[in-house]
Amino acid sequence: MTTRTSTPRAGGRRFGVPAWPKETFGADLGASLVVFLVALPLCVGVAVASGVPAELGIVTGIVGGIVVGLLPGSTMQVSGPAAGLTVLVASAVNQHGLAALGVIVFGAGIVQVLLGLSRLGTWFRAISPSVVQGMLAGIGLVLILGQVYPVAGMDQPATTPEKFAGLPDVVINAVTTPEGLSGLGLAVLVLGVMAAWKKAPERIRVIPAPLIGVVVASVAALVLALPVANVEVGSLLSALNVPTGPEWSGLLTPAMLGTILTVALIASAESLFSAAAVDRMHDAPKTRYNTELVAQGAGNTVCGLLGALPMTAVIVRSSTNVNAGAKTKLSRVLHGIWLLLFVVALPGLLGFLPFAVLAALLIQAGWKLLELPQVVALAKEQRGEAFVLVLTAGMIVATDLLVGTLTGLAVAIVKTAIEVSRLSVKAEHGAEQVHVELGGNATFLKLPRLLDHLEKLPANKHVHLDLTTVRHLDRACHQAVEHWAAQHRRGEGTVEVAMPARAG
Known part of the structure; x- marks a missing residue:
């Protein structure tokens, strides 16, 4: 009797594990390191801005890299904690408590899986772009509003009205106290370095600007012994926020269900709109929307069981992945492995990160979410669409994310109905x-x-x-x-x- 052996083809599987093409391994390895260096401070910063331990942001980044990275759906998208969800997560933690975060994220993941299996993922492409852009702009405004407090060395208030009311104190604190002056200086340094890095020689711009800004500012804070508060990162295992019996009992309450649906819908919309943008940047296989929605849901289900932050596909990390030369999914899987190895082997390094530095990163992320040039162009070309955008953003700032988004959707539907009824x-x-x-x-x-x-x-x-x-x-x-x-x-x-x- 003769036996035949076969080797897996490039992109095939052996024992359920993808067999990555050898010819693209070097490109994917290099891209994964670049994405890891971008993702690390953002994972920590998003967690801190959401009012949860920094370790939980890293856990979400690890799951987004390894679990979602191995699943089918998208080739180049990188998933992790997103700045666009910080406002919603902070509100949910404030309303339901940190212990309930895992239940909320788990429930949102199950909803996403069901939406994907029901083949409803493509329907997210039918949402008015003006509503989505307004949603992101509103999130960006609230994000910036909240992050000026850590820059000034102050605790961030829980509600938006309190944040507006406290702005005079922020200004006073930033220019009169040692903590405020130091934080303001570090924030300006980070933003300045990131802006200047765009003009650096192309051969060294492969190193991401956020990493350069964080390293320069953190070293400056250490050398000058500035009186600023730093991030505290401990063991990942001790930081896990696994839901227990009492938290699961509240899963079907109206308030909890409302939060779950809001997280699921916004995370899904952000992921799939990110997919549409990223797919235009590369020639690899394009995203299968329903399959990607199932993958995102699976990742959020795992994050929920660990009590971590919700995840979405993140445009900053995804575009970095493409620009760094990634060829296959291996790059996003490896970036998750690097996150895991870093926090296991070198967690102490994160203790040198000042809160003001992370706040500056998130202020820049919020500013990007505003997309002011596009808003101005839209106002000149289509005033009706610009009105929907501004209204959505304004309602999010004035009320909350859910009310603002639903208001924008309702106005967009009415506007479309009127236009169709000419x-x-x-x-x-x-x-x-x-x-x-x-x-x-x-x-x-x-x-x-x-x-x-x-x-x-x-x-x-x-x-x-x-x-x-x-x-x-x-x-x-x-x-x-x-x-x-x-x-x-x-x-x-x-x-x-x-x-x-x-x-x-």
């Missing part, structure tokens, strides 16, 4: 008759205008009402036309109505 009315008056031609879509939204035109027609003339070019005639307008024609006939005039081929 109706043209042309009247040609002759000696004995009036020819009226309608075009467009005759819906109930245009009923007042339609009746206004019809009621102004002469009562003693023959009216030829031509609706043959109307694309859609709903029941309300159909009945209104018939009722008006009957009334006109009861007077001195006559009416001839030409209906569209399909009226309804």
